[in-house]
Amino acid sequence: MSLPVLVAIVVLGIALSVAAVHFTGGSKTATLIDPDQALRRFAEDFPDEAAGAIHLTADARTAFLHLGRGRVGIVHSIGDCFLTRIVTAADVSVSSSEETSTILMGLKDFTWKGGRFRFANAGDAQALRKALEARQSDATKEAA
CATH class of the missing domain: 1.20.5 (Single alpha-helices involved in coiled-coils or other helix-helix interfaces)
Known part of the structure; x- marks a missing residue:
């Protein structure tokens, strides 16, 4: 030949x-239909965790779940699957974007570095930013 x-x-x-x-x-690409689907998917990996408020991004690819005790759960789509994480203030860095409905989050986890997350309304972004910044300042006080 x-x-x-x-x-x-x-x-x-x-x-x-x-x-x-x-x-x-x-x-x-997998997407989250509603907050209940995000909660169910998170519960598959972390069945003992109880979530409070749930914030979905505008593209429905990521959900942030308030878990209490300075922790936030994350459900993020990668391809046709979902990645789940529990992060604390020590695990993340949050910075503001020019857009009020967007937050920039970096994780210290080498398997996923975080990203830029845009929400449908500025209220969701503000609530998540406030929760993460408050947790960061609490962790800084505890470390001192």
Whole structure:
């Protein structure tokens, strides 16, 4: 078999494999339908945790759950799956954005560094920012 024919067969095979994954839902991004779905998904990984307020981002890819005792639960979609985390003030850094409905969050977790989260209204962003900043200042006081 000549080299050009072999290359064509390999390229066609790879293209068909990628197309098959895409058309069978492999490139689909998971989204949260409502806060109850976020709570159910979080409870699968952390069944003993009770959540208070739940804030969904505007794109419905991330939910933040207030857990009390200086902790926040996160449900974030990556591909067609959800990643869940519990973070404390020591685990995150929160900064403001020019947009009042957006927060920038960095995590010390090497598996997920956080990101930019935009909410449907500024009230949700403000509540989450306030909760995380209050927890950060409490942790700073305890460390001193």
